[in-house]
Each structure stands twice: as C-alpha cells, then as structure tokens.
Amino acid sequence: MATQGQVITCKAAVAWEPNKPLSIEDVQVAPPQAGEVRVKILYTALCHTDAYTWSGKDPEGLFPCILGHEAAGIVESVGEGVTNVQPGDHVIPCYQAECGECKFCKSGKTNLCGKVRSATGVGVMLSDRKSRFSINGKTIYHFMGTSTFSQYTVVHDVSVAKIDPAAPLDKVCLLGCGVPTGLGAVWNTAKVEPGSIVAVFGLGTVGLAVAEGAKSAGASRIIGIDIDSKKFDTAKNFGVTEFINPKEHDKPIQQVIVDLTDGGVDYSFECIGNVSVMRAALECCHKGWGTSVIVGVAASGQEISTRPFQLVTGRVWKGTAFGGFKSRSQVPWLVEKYLKKEIKVDEYITHNLTLGEINKAFDLMHEGGCLRCVLSTDA
Ligand SMILES: NC(=O)C1=CN([C@@H]2O[C@H](COP(=O)(O)OP(=O)(O)OC[C@H]3O[C@@H](n4cnc5c(N)ncnc54)[C@H](O)[C@@H]3O)[C@@H](O)[C@H]2O)C=CC1
Ligand SMILES: N[C@@H](CCC(=O)N[C@@H](CSC=O)C(=O)NCC(=O)O)C(=O)O
Ligand SMILES: [Zn+2]
Numbered sequence: 272m273a274t275q276g277q278v279i280t281c282k283a284a285v286a287w288e289p290n291k292p293l294s295i296e297d298v299q300v301a302p303p304q305a306g307e308v309r310v311k312i313l314y315t316a317l318c319h320t321d322a323y324t325w326s327g328k329d330p331e332g333l334f335p336c337i338l339g340h341e342a343a344g345i346v347e348s349v350g351e352g353v354t355n356v357q358p359g360d361h362v363i364p365c366y367q368a369e370c371g372e373c374k375f376c377k378s379g380k381t382n383l384c385g386k387v388r389s390a391t392g393v394g395v396m397l398s399d400r401k402s403r404f405s406i407n408g409k410t411i412y413h414f415m416g417t418s419t420f421s422q423y424t425v426v427h428d429v430s431v432a433k434i435d436p437a438a439p440l441d442k443v444c445l446l447g448c449g450v451p452t453g454l455g456a457v458w459n460t461a462k463v464e465p466g467s468i469v470a471v472f473g474l475g476t477v478g479l480a481v482a483e484g485a486k487s488a489g490a491s492r493i494i495g496i497d498i499d500s501k502k503f504d505t506a507k508n509f510g511v512t513e514f515i516n517p518k519e520h521d522k523p524i525q526q527v528i529v530d531l532t533d534g535g536v537d538y539s540f541e542c543i544g545n546v547s548v549m550r551a552a553l554e555c556c557h558k559g560w561g562t563s564v565i566v567g568v569a570a571s572g573q574e575i576s577t578r579p580f581q582l583v584t585g586r587v588w589k590g591t592a593f594g595g596f597k598s599r600s601q602v603p604w605l606v607e608k609y610l611k612k613e614i615k616v617d618e619y620i621t622h623n624l625t626l627g628e629i630n631k632a633f634d635l636m637h638e639g640g641c642l643r644c645v646l647s648t649d650a
C-alpha cells in the first residue's frame with residue numbers, strides 16, 4: 272500500500288523522561304513537508320551521546336523525544352522541492368547538516384552548518400517549528416535532527432546522505448557518528464603527520480577510531496589510556512601500541528605520559544567527556560607544538576580549565592564535531608572507503624539486537640565489553 276502523503280503509524284522507542292526506561296510505542300509519523308525526507312530506518316546503533324541526553328545532563332535535552340542518530344535506511348517519500356534524494360535511495364541520516372549555502376558551509380573553515388541547527392536543537396522541523404512525531408495527538412520531539420530509534424523518521428533534506436546501495440546497511444549505519452568522528456578528529460581536525468606520537472584517552476568506539484586514524488596517518492606511537500584494562504587487548508587491533516591505566520599510577524597521568532615521551536605527545540584526543548581528563552590531555556602535550564583535541568561531550572555545567580601558561584607555551588586546544596567531516600559530501604566517500612576495505616566498520620560491532628531490546632542495549636553500553644550495538648528495527 273502506498274504510504275506517500277499519509278501518516279504512518281510505526282514502532283518507536285520513546286524517552287518519556289530522563290533515565291526512565293525507553294518505551295516501545297505506536298507513533299504517528301507525519302508526511303514530509305517541503306524540504307523534508309521521510310526515511311524507513313532499517314538499522315540504528317547506540318552512541319554514548321544518546322545515553323548522555325537520556326540521562327538529563329544535556330542542556331538541549333527535551334522530553335518526550337525519540338533519541339538515536341547513528342543509522343541507515345531507505346527513503347520512503349520526499350516533500351516538495353527535495354532534489355538530492357528520492358524514494359528508494361539508501362541513506363544515512365546526518366545530525367550535522369550540510370546545506371552548502373549558509374555562512375558556515377561557505378566559509379571553507381568548518382563542517383558545522385547553520386541552516387537547520389536552530390530547529391534541531393529544540394526538537395522540531397525548520398519550516399513550521401513543529402514535530403512530525405506524535406502519539407494520539409501528543410507531541411513527541413525530534414533529537415539531533417535524526418531520531419533514528421524509530422521505524423520511520425523525518426529529516427531535513429540537508430541532513431541526509433545518499434549512499435551506494437551495495438553497502439550493507441547493518442554495518443554502514445556506524446558511519447552516521449562514532450567511526451567518522453574518531454577518524455576525522457585525526458585526519459581533519461588535528462591533521463596528524465607521519466612519525467607523530469599520539470595519546471588517546473578513552474578506548475570506546477570513538478577512541479578506537481582515533482587510534483585507527485592515527486595508525487593510517489603514520490603515527491609512530493599510539494598510547495591508549497583507559498581505566499578499564501580489559502579494553503587494551505581489543506585496542507591493539509585498532510593500532511594502539513602502548514597502554515596506560517591511570518589507576519595503576521600515583522603520579523598525575525599527564526606527568527606519566529610526559530615522562531614516557533621525552534616531554535610530551537604531539538597530539539592527544541579526549542574521547543570520554545570528562546573535563547579533568549580534558550585538562551590532562553592538554554597538559555600531556557609537548558611544549559611548543561602539542562595539540563589536544565576535545566571529542567568527548569561533557570555534561571551541562573561542566574567547564575574546562577588549565578593554567579593559561581600551558582597555551583602561552585605553545586600547546587593548542589581544539590575541539591571537533593563529527594570529526595570535521597562535511598556530512599552529505601563525505602559520508603558517501605567514507606562508505607566507499609569501507610567497501611574498498613580501507614577503513615574498519617564491522618570490527619566496532621560487538622552486539623546485534625532489535626529495537627524492542629533497546630533498554631538491554633543501553634545496559635550493554637554501560638558494561639565494558641560493548642563497543643557498538645546495532646539494532647534492527649524489524650517489529
Ligand atoms: N564530538 C563529537 O562529534 C562526538 C562526540 N562523542 C562523544 O565521545 C565520547 C566517547 O564516545 P564513545 O566512544 O561512544 O564512548 P564509550 O563510553 O564507549 O567510551 C568511553 C571510554 O572511556 C573510558 N573511560 C571512562 N572514564 C575514563 C577516565 N577517567 N580515564 C580514562 N578512560 C576513561 C571508558 O572505560 C570507555 O572505554 C562520548 O562523550 C560521546 O558523547 C561521540 C560521537 C561524536
Ligand atoms: N546538545 C549537546 C551537544 C552535544 C554535542 O556537542 N554534540 C556533538 C555531536 S555528539 C554525537 O554523538 C556535535 O556535533 N556538536 C555540534 C552541534 O552543533 O551540536 C550539548 O549541548 O551538550
Ligand atoms: Zn554519536
């Protein structure tokens with residue numbers, strides 16, 4: 272039966288309030304309006320940022336909402352004026368939009384796009400500042416402009432990348448967030464050179480993708496730091512050459528690293544979201560040139576600090592969103608790199624469950640053995 276132009280009722284995992292288990296509900300998904308695309312989501316993974324917003328610590332967190340932003344699916348229908356995708360296209364929703372026309376997109380200096388950010392930050396669509404999700408008339412908010420914990424979602428046309436239909440959607444869904452973020456933090460934001468010494472704080476999916484990116488950039492040493500020593504064996508497969516567990520040292524971790532590296536590392540990456548670790552990551556950098564990239568997302572109210580002297584003496588503090596990748600242009604390129612076996616993706620998937628098992632998937636995320644859990648959205 273044709274669904275174009277109709278309201279679709281489907282299953283979605285609704286976050287009614289912070290920390291309360293998600294509940295699988297019958298949700299009404301309105302047809303896409305001008306400049307919008309309705310996508311049938313087939314696979315969605317969980318990222319730590321979903322857990323962060325669900326926890327209530329995200330200042331932009333709005334409830335009730337449908338979380339999820341690392342996914343792949345097929346276009347079901349498009350609204351008026353949409354030209355970049357059509358029904359049947361295989362796509363990856365992109366929380367970081369790319370319109371190509373705004374001040375940010377035209378600057379050539381950033382992958383951030385300003386076109387729809389004011390709407391996606393408050394859980395609505397740009398055209399009428401309303402949500403396309405409801406349950407028996409009650410509004411359910413969007414999340415990050417993607418809301419992929421649903422069998423169907425509506426996204427802005429600037430927030431969807433068309434990909435090669437040959438790519439397995441149960442794998443390349445990961446290219447919607449964590450893996451590109453880590454790779455891009457190295458390749459685009461830090462621009463690590465061959466021979467560099469790199470420190471990676473936090474060996475989850477994002478940190479391991481940093482290690483993978485650093486290895487491919489020719490780093491000579493990749494030091495992995497994590498409070499869970501069980502992470503170390505896996506990390507070797509992603510390029511980590513040395514491991515440090517801060518719990519096994521009395522000295523501050525930045526001092527341990529400085530002592531091990533003749534004055535500090537060339538590049539460090541914080542992939543946890545802990546502001547004390549962000550400080551250590553900056554302060555383990557080499558005087559004169561060491562650059563530290565903040566990747567982790569810290570809770571509302573948290574602030575970073577260091578002695579300004581650290582920057583006066585040449586260390587550089589930076590941050591990255593989606594690894595600096597321009598989403599609609601570069602996600603298809605990352606998919607091709609995966610198909611050519613030039614980047615890992617399958618190796619980050621440790622669990623496969625269904626949308627109905629999403630609360631179990633969040634439990635797994637908080638246990639040490641899980642990198643990415645991919646959910647199929649079959650009913
Ligand atoms: N900037 C961006 O565009 C993006 C940011 N993120 C953020 O990146 C961070 C990492 O995400 P995932 O890899 O999915 O998380 P994860 O939870 O899988 O990995 C975090 C790792 O840090 C370790 N850890 C925790 N506390 C530590 C400490 N004090 N010292 C050393 N290690 C510690 C944990 O054992 C774990 O291995 C999160 O904050 C997430 O929100 C994720 C995607 C995109
Ligand atoms: N609402 C959050 C924002 C958290 C954040 O920084 N998000 C990242 C992506 S994290 C993906 O897993 C990002 O791209 N930020 C840029 C942006 O425009 O949001 C908060 O306020 O903490
Ligand atoms: Zn994410």
Ligand SMILES: [Zn+2]
Nearest residue numbers: 370373376384
């Ligand atoms: Zn733009």
